[in-house]
Amino acid sequence: MTKQLTVLDVTLRDGSHSMRHAFTEQQVRDVARGLGEAKVKYFEVSHGDGLGGSSLQYGFSKVDELKLIAAAKEECGDSAISVLILPGIGLKEDLKNAVKAGATMARVATHVTEANVAGQHIYLSRELGLKTVGFLMMAHMAPTSVIVEQAKLFESYGAEIIYVTDSAGAMLPHEVKERVAALKSHVACEIGFHAHNNLSLAMANTMAAVEAGATYVDGSLRCLGAGSGNTQTEVMVAVFDRLGYETGIDLYRTIDVANEVVAPFMPRPQEITGSSLMMGYAGVYSSFLLFTQEAAKKYNVDEREILVELGKMKAVGGQEDLIAEIARNIAVVK
Amino acid sequence: MTKQLTVLDVTLRDGSHSMRHAFTEQQVRDVARGLGEAKVKYFEVSHGDGLGGSSLQYGFSKVDELKLIAAAKEECGDSAISVLILPGIGLKEDLKNAVKAGATMARVATHVTEANVAGQHIYLSRELGLKTVGFLMMAHMAPTSVIVEQAKLFESYGAEIIYVTDSAGAMLPHEVKERVAALKSHVACEIGFHAHNNLSLAMANTMAAVEAGATYVDGSLRCLGAGSGNTQTEVMVAVFDRLGYETGIDLYRTIDVANEVVAPFMPRPQEITGSSLMMGYAGVYSSFLLFTQEAAKKYNVDEREILVELGKMKAVGGQEDLIAEIARNIAVVK
Known part of the structure; x- marks a missing residue:
């Protein structure tokens, strides 16, 4: 039996950091259309710091994210749109508006030790009929036992999927494997993994997560994302194909979107510079x-x-x- | 006991491909000085296709490689210089001249099934007192049993180290591990591994090789190398430090050389483009x-x-x- 895997593309959310939150409506339309044609099941559209992130503190968006979500929805065919929301930044009203604009998945994100602030957002997300994810950021900062306890909190609120999120690109494959395996044994939710490439291990960590039982994995086209970027979506599709997993995604179409749509608008390539390496090394x-x-x-x-x-x-x-x-x-x- | 690991930097050899063989003497001096200061034990200086590669077929070098080797030697302190030589391209005379210019290690490279053409070069290398390496290129193309047999040939000629070389960046970690482990059980030589990053797995494959017993690993500063480049030297130093290996290398100094010397002269970043991804995917x-x-x-x-x-x-x-x-x-x- 082929092993199924759901790839969630975050180019239009994590990439917002690299773009200084200046995505244009046309860029979002082009990426969304490409992801739809490539049969990527989910992709995320939000300010880099989630719904409501457009602010003096986190950087103003060039185009209102609700407008971008609505534009993406018009283009993306059968693909579904996810939004990220951080309690404390994104308000409940923001989530309701995102749903009106076309989102069908909410990922409620907290620091790895603070799932307790997410209860109301999770309840609301379920109430709105969204596929609901608990997203534990900076996962390298907590031991496995704490991550399990926090995941249980998320689950008790109603989250259907729990993500281990290596926000600083600081984790090593054996650390990812240990955390994901522990979650698999202690919660009933599906498990996801979100990587950053600061130690050149985004792909390796994603593989480790999947080996340990994760079924949702994040990627971005041409790595476009914070720090050294994310697991590269088109590369991940190729690698999991070689490893015998079924993502349902058209590899060549993802390559086309990465090459012809994303690469031309990137302000700079997602190299591992000295600074981004140090972020991952120091955590x-x-x-x-x-x-x-x-x-x-x-x-x-x-x-x-x-x-x-x-x-x-x-x-x-x-x-x-x-x-x-x-x-x-x-x-x-x- | 700390596990020892020897990092060999190939910026000034594999990087020659990305530079269209146009390294200047000043660039080579600056990189060599930095690698020496960072206490990188070995680094390689040659045309991308090895000694004698400067030609119509493989591209002419801007500066004669013997001149570059001599310049590197003047700058590199206690670090040692390796040269790559492919029988059929590099002549015995080229190797002798490289030794006069300052090289103390020769890596004799053949296609993974053609070690039999390397006998004379290996003999000569030993005769000249060089640390002598057998370098099996395109290792993804042969099953493990063939690689073992080819490595034994290399060993019989006198090679002291055998490299598994993933020239196309096509290997997956479990494939690397299987090959290196088999070599460890069947030959007495030390084992090395050389990666390319076409599938975003250079670092992961290098870790897999080391876990299986490899003690020599190649890297290049800022990934500068053919295809999507190599394992990134400065990243590898950080990752192996985190994993508890001793490389003897000054991490911050490698970051400085990558940032201040190499990045400014790179003609383009070593991204994983559609073409380089396809090379790795197709092998x-x-x-x-x-x-x-x-x-x-x-x-x-x-x-x-x-x-x-x-x-x-x-x-x-x-x-x-x-x-x-x-x-x-x-x-x-x-």
């Missing part, structure tokens, strides 16, 4: 990078040493004041 | 690409269908006339 999310560079300059220390210390302390958003303190300490020791 | 070497595109146009068929057929037939260099035949057949069936 720190990219929002710290700018503060780190400033502190490194001020205290005349190597920014990479600061990042490694931040990673050891498992710093999260909101703890930016730690950065100057770490830089001062490194400077004193020298 | 076909890049030299077929141009002929395939021409035949696809002439017979009005999808070039990707031709590549997949070529891969199935395990076509090798010299069989270019097959391409038109395949294209005609596909056109007729339609």
Whole structure:
């Protein structure tokens, strides 16, 4: 029996980071049409930081995401549209509007230890009849036991799928496998995996997740996404075909969309630069990078040493004041 | 006990393909100095197709490779220089001259089923006192039993290290593991692995090789190499550090060289484009690409269908006339 696998393309959501949230309606239409023709079952359209992310803090979208969702819906044939929503950023009203615009899946995303803030969003998502996903971000920051406990919370609220999300591209294949396998034994939901390529392991980690039982995997065309980008959708389709999995996707059509639609509008290629490598190596999310560079300059220390210390302390958003303190300490020791 | 691993950087050899063999002496000096400072034990300097590759057929080098080897030698401190030589392209005289210029390792490369042509080059290499490697290219094309037999030939000639070389970036991790493990049980030599990233698996395959017992691994800074490039040296150093291996390499210094020296002179980033993905998926070497595109146009068929057929037939260099035949057949069936 062929093993089934659902590929969810996030070009039009995670790619929003790389595009500085400046997707045009035409770009979204072209990608959505291509993904539909390629028979990609789900793809996501939202601001990079989810519904309602368009703001001074996270960057304003060039085009309102509801307009982009509606445009994508007109083009995408039988493919279904997912939206990402982070409680605290996206409001319930945003989700209702996204549904009106054409979304049929909601992925409710929280930090890996904070699933407890997602209850109301999950309830609403189910109430609206959406396929409902709990999305555990920065999964490298919590031990497997905590991830299991958080997944159970998501499940208790009504999530149908639980994602392990390697937001910083910091995980190694054996770490992915351990976490996904534990979820498979402790929750009844289907399991998904979302990778970033900062350690050049996005494809390997995605394979590890699938070997451990994940049935939903995220990718983006030409890797377009935050940091070093995601697992490359068209490459993933090829690799899983070679491995004997059935994705239902037309490989050549995904290559065409990546080459002819996405590559031409990318502001820069998704290489693994020194900075993005360090994010993955230290396990720190990219929002710290700018503060780190400033502190490194001020205290005349190597920014990479600061990042490694931040990673050891498992710093999260909101703890930016730690950065100057770490830089001062490194400077004193020298 | 920490596990030891030797990283060999091929930026100045495999990268020659991406640079259209146009490395300048200054570029080579800057990379060699950086690799020396980073304590990379070995690095390779040669035309992309090995010593003597500078020719009408393979592309002329901008600067004579002997001059580049000598320049690298002046800069590289305690690092050692390797050269690649393909019997049939590189002459014995080329190897002698490379030694005079400063090389201390020779990697004698043949198609995976043709180690028998390498005897004289291996003897000479040992006679010249070089660390001597047998390099089995296009390793995905032969079953494990054949690779073992070919490695034994190399060993009988005097090779000290045998490389499994995934020239087309076509191998999957379990295939790498099986081949390396078999070599570990059947030959006494150390085992090396050389990857290409066409399926986004260069890092994963390199890890699989090391898990199976390989102790030499190739990389290139910023991936600079043929096709989608190689395992990214600086990323590999970070990943193996995280996995508990000792490479003796200064990670931050490799990042500096990649960012400040290599990235600025790269003609284009090493993305996984549609063409390079298809090379890896079909298992076909890049030299077929141009002929395939021409035949696809002439017979009005999808070039990707031709590549997949070529891969199935395990076509090798010299069989270019097959391409038109395949294209005609596909056109007729339609």
